[in-house]
Amino acid sequence: MPAATESVAVGMPVEVGDIPRELKKLNAEDSGRTRASLINLAVYSEAPDSLGKNTAIISEITEDHACRAIVIAAAPTAKESRVEAWISAHCHVSRAGSKQVCSEQLSFSIEGERCGLLPNIVFAQLDSDLPLYLWWQEEFRAPMDPQLWAWVDRVIYDSQTWRDFDEQMQLVETAQQEARQRIVLCDLNWIRLVQLRLAVAQFFDHRAAHHHLEEIKTVAIEHAPGFRSTALLLVGWLAAQLGWERDRGNRRSLGFRRKREEDDDWQITISLREKEGEPVNSCEMKTDKAGFKIVHKPGADLLGVSFGRIEGRHMDQVLPAGKNAPVALVQEELRRGGPHNVYLRAVAQVRDLL
Amino acid sequence: MSDKQLPNPLREGLSSKAVPQPCAIVIFGATGDLTHRKLIPALYNIAADGEMPPAVAVIGFARRPKTDEEFRAEMAEATRNFSRQTVRDEVWQHFAQSLFYHQSEFADEEGYRKLAERLDRLDQESGTRGNRLFYFAASPEQFETIVENLNKAGLNKAREGSWARVILEKPFGTDLASARHLNQIVQRSFKEDQTYRIDHFLGKETAQNILVLRFANAIFEPLWNTRYIDHVQITAAETLGVENRAGYYEGAGALRDMVQNHLLQLFCLVGMEPPTDLGADSIRDEKVKVVRSLRPFSQDEVGTFVVRGQYAAGAINGQPVTAYREEKGVDPKSQTETFVALRMLVDNWRWSEVPIYVRVGKRLPKSGTEISIHFKKAPSVLFNRESQAIEQNVLVIRIQPDEGISLRMQAKVPGTSFRIESVKMDFHYGTSFGKASPEAYERLLLDAMAGDATLFARRDEVEQAWAFVDTIEEAWAEKENAPKLCTYPAGSWGPEEADELMARDKRSWRRL
Numbered sequence: 001m002p003a004a005t006e007s008v009a010v011g012m013p014v015e016v017g018d019i020p021r022e023l024k025k026l027n028a029e030d031s032g033r034t035r036a037s038l039i040n041l042a043v044y045s046e047a048p049d050s051l052g053k054n055t056a057i058i059s060e061i062t063e064d065h066a067c068r069a070i071v072i073a074a075a076p077t078a079k080e081s082r083v084e085a086w087i088s089a090h091c092h093v094s095r096a097g098s099k100q101v102c103s104e105q106l107s108f109s110i111e112g113e114r115c116g117l118l119p120n121i122v123f124a125q126l127d128s129d130l131p132l133y134l135w136w137q138e139e140f141r142a143p144m145d146p147q148l149w150a151w152v153d154r155v156i157y158d159s160q161t162w163r164d165f166d167e168q169m170q171l172v173e174t175a176q177q178e179a180r181q182r183i184v185l186c187d188l189n190w191i192r193l194v195q196l197r198l199a200v201a202q203f204f205d206h207r208a209a210h211h212h213l214e215e216i217k218t219v220a221i222e223h224a225p226g227f228r229s230t231a232l233l234l235v236g237w238l239a240a241q242l243g244w245e246r247d248r249g250n251r252r253s254l255g256f257r258r259k260r261e262e263d264d265d266w267q268i269t270i271s272l273r274e275k276e277g278e279p280v281n282s283c284e285m286k287t288d289k290a291g292f293k294i295v296h297k298p299g300a301d302l303l304g305v306s307f308g309r310i311e312g313r314h315m316d317q318v319l320p321a322g323k324n325a326p327v328a329l330v331q332e333e334l335r336r337g338g339p340h341n342v343y344l345r346a347v348a349q350v351r352d353l354l
Numbered sequence: 355m356s357d358k359q360l361p362n363p364l365r366e367g368l369s370s371k372a373v374p375q376p377c378a379i380v381i382f383g384a385t386g387d388l389t390h391r392k393l394i395p396a397l398y399n400i401a402a403d404g405e406m407p408p409a410v411a412v413i414g415f416a417r418r419p420k421t422d423e424e425f426r427a428e429m430a431e432a433t434r435n436f437s438r439q440t441v442r443d444e445v446w447q448h449f450a451q452s453l454f455y456h457q458s459e460f461a462d463e464e465g466y467r468k469l470a471e472r473l474d475r476l477d478q479e480s481g482t483r484g485n486r487l488f489y490f491a492a493s494p495e496q497f498e499t500i501v502e503n504l505n506k507a508g509l510n511k512a513r514e515g516s517w518a519r520v521i522l523e524k525p526f527g528t529d530l531a532s533a534r535h536l537n538q539i540v541q542r543s544f545k546e547d548q549t550y551r552i553d554h555f556l557g558k559e560t561a562q563n564i565l566v567l568r569f570a571n572a573i574f575e576p577l578w579n580t581r582y583i584d585h586v587q588i589t590a591a592e593t594l595g596v597e598n599r600a601g602y603y604e605g606a607g608a609l610r611d612m613v614q615n616h617l618l619q620l621f622c623l624v625g626m627e628p629p630t631d632l633g634a635d636s637i638r639d640e641k642v643k644v645v646r647s648l649r650p651f652s653q654d655e656v657g658t659f660v661v662r663g664q665y666a667a668g669a670i671n672g673q674p675v676t677a678y679r680e681e682k683g684v685d686p687k688s689q690t691e692t693f694v695a696l697r698m699l700v701d702n703w704r705w706s707e708v709p710i711y712v713r714v715g716k717r718l719p720k721s722g723t724e725i726s727i728h729f730k731k732a733p734s735v736l737f738n739r740e741s742q743a744i745e746q747n748v749l750v751i752r753i754q755p756d757e758g759i760s761l762r763m764q765a766k767v768p769g770t771s772f773r774i775e776s777v778k779m780d781f782h783y784g785t786s787f788g789k790a791s792p793e794a795y796e797r798l799l800l801d802a803m804a805g806d807a808t809l810f811a812r813r814d815e816v817e818q819a820w821a822f823v824d825t826i827e828e829a830w831a832e833k834e835n836a837p838k839l840c841t842y843p844a845g846s847w848g849p850e851e852a853d854e855l856m857a858r859d860k861r862s863w864r865r866l
Contacts, residue, residue, distance in 0.1 A: 241364050
């Protein structure tokens with residue numbers, strides 16, 4: 001891709017060694033601007049057109065989350081070895097409306113053998129003392145560079161695009177161990193479920209509704225093609241949090257059981273169905289006496305939520321649905337944070353099925 | 355068994371605070387300004403953000419005849435005018451289904467009996483589970499009537515497993531005696547743990563951040579005492595005049611309107627000891643100790659340490675404005691203060707002999723509320739010799755507008771000479787965090803639905819604050835030798851006497 005075209009989208013071309021000086025000049029251009037940064041957000045992609053796309057994404061993210069963005073477009077298989085760099089600033093009017101708040105973006109196109117210099121490039125450009133979030137848009141490949149991972153505080157990925165969940169997870173876990181620090185794993189496939197999980201959870205906030213949790217007998221989830229893993233994470237979450245045990249008789253089985261003190265094991269039937277639409281079109285849970293349903297109509301930004309007793313009162317509600325776009329998912333992750341321990345427990349329940 | 359003992363396992367990792375419960379919210383004074391401008395827009399925003407419990411019914415209680423549909427239409431318009439986010443028809447339509455109107459005089463017992471029946475029906479139809487939140491948005495003179503009638507209708511008591519709570523809007527009385535009387539009235543029917551006294555300053559993000567700043571950062575707390583702090587200033591400045599509140603303001607004045615509640619509450623957050631935990635009573639236990647430690651003024655001291663002022667004609671932003679006494683609804687001989695400056699001392703180990711200067715006023719040149727912590731100067735050696743004395747370090751917590759925190763420190767001016775200047779490290783909420791904070795009322799309504807009273811004033815806090823303020827009011831009310839009411843031109847920073855109050859201590863007010 002010609003550098004001239006890229007520079008329009010990603011900013012001013014600079015020599016890699018001149019970046020600090022050029023950034024200083026950029027910031028000094030307009031005294032009415034305020035530079036802000038709460039994190040270093042490094043984005044790594046090997047897609048051919050990623051630089052422009054990720055620049056657009058960063059522009060949106062920085063509206064709510066001031067950061068120093070380091071956008072890397074890598075082409076490890078390119079014959080030629082080279083590194084090109086650009087700098088730019090994403091400026092937005094602050095909430096108070098009184099000033100322009102700017103986040104810096106450093107963009108790199110790295111080709112051929114120079115891709116091995118990734119940690120070197122990233123480390124040199126970090127805004128000191130701020131945490132490093134690494135958004136890895138590719139599948140992970142062995143060997144994982146321990147030098148890079150030792151610096152990462154949160155790694156963001158989307159397991160929905162992974163071909164082999166277990167293999168990828170093993171790589172991440174290895175990197176985590178070698179890094180000798182707690183890297184928080186932020187799976188956008190899990191973030192995709194936040195609003196749905198909130199909608200499910202709120203059914204059972206009142207203590208008088210807690211008993212329903214112990215009486216769930218069926219869970220039916222309808223998901224879009226390609227989002228079976230999203231639906232499985234939802235099942236994993238319910239199982240992990242409600243103490244269900246996998247029926248391991250059949251390795252690919254989706255059966256769960258719940259141990260109850262007062263009677264025999266309680267079987268829970270899970271059914272997943274594929275249908276065009278949103279990642280999770282609907283989730284319905286039933287006990288013998290009540291039903292809980294969440295519907296996400298295609299394209300809607302609200303969830304239709306209903307609870308009803310069999311032959312009894314019905315209640316409806318609308319709740320925010322969240323969006324499936326990468327920028328919305330990353331914004332949600334940045335807004336919520338947290339250690340994602342529940343995610344790890346959910347994964348453990350269904351890892352072999354993912 | 356409490357909710358805390360039986361958490362919803364599906365909430366883990368999703369919510370870091372207590373979760374609001376299904377309930378019926380009854381607003382007394384449903385046709386008033388507060389309901390239109392704040393309460394219904396806040397409830398709508400809670401619903402739009404997906405924070406509303408699955409079953410909530412909002413019942414407007416007022417005397418004007420109105421149908422549910424008329425009430426919903428009025429509230430739709432109010433929400434469109436005053437909501438912080440654009441109203442979405444789909445969300446509004448759904449929210450509006452939970453809005454109801456109940457017509458009754460406050461003094462009509464039958465109206466409350468019918469309200470009780472209606473609430474029971476809503477429990478069945480809407481699943482509000484017998485939980486009741488009574489919001490007193492009416493004037494305080496009506497509180498006694500409302501409370502007594504709620505009591506007679508049995509609405510102050512919740513069924514087994516449910517709750518009944520009451521939210522009181524300020525003013526909580528006009529002095530200690532009336533505050534005690536009001537509290538006694540309320541507590542004849544509602545226990546203290548059912549009573550939520552709202553002070554919207556405590557719902558502001560920056561007010562909540564004071565505790566985080568102090569107790570989540572290790573660097574400030576060791577310096578937060580008489581050994582390192584020279585003095586504290588709290589300023590609440592408004593460019594606005596009395597507007598359409600003359601009826602209330604004439605009887606209240608700046609001391610009762612702002613100092614007794616908002617500013618003392620803010621100072622409590624700055625002055626309190628670390629609580630044992632983040633529970634409502636742990637925090638409020640520490641806050642009340644601060645108010646209890648305020649050194650009361652003798653009558654003579656009021657004249658020395660308290661300045662009261664009233665604005666005369668002047669100009670704001672280049673526009674001429676009239677004097678307070680010429681405002682609509684104001685007595686032409688009014689003695690009501692629109693400005694107060696005072697110097698307080700806190701008699702405890704941490705704050706011993708550290709003056710706390712408070713100033714509040716209307717028609718000042720600029721609007722802003724902030725707390726500034728002025729640290730003691732560096733020793734008079736090296737860079738701080740008499741000949742080139744340098745400024746103090748100042749930590750400023752800006753409550754509104756442009757919420758944030760700044761720290762003033764000294765730096766060498768680049769060059770061959772050794773010149774030192776003050777520089778400011780500045781943190782702005784709006785710059786670092788792009789997302790708009792919820793309105794204070796949203797946070798406080800959610801907390802009341804969740805049973806979290808941390809950001810509400812407790813009875814003893816309110817009464818102690820009145821006890822402190824009453825000594826000032828009593829001195830002002832003396833027929834002989836009462837401290838004078840100073841005047842200041844609108845658009846100035848208050849009367850000269852306020853500057854003299856500081857100058858006597860060789861200090862000056864911070865420039866906002």
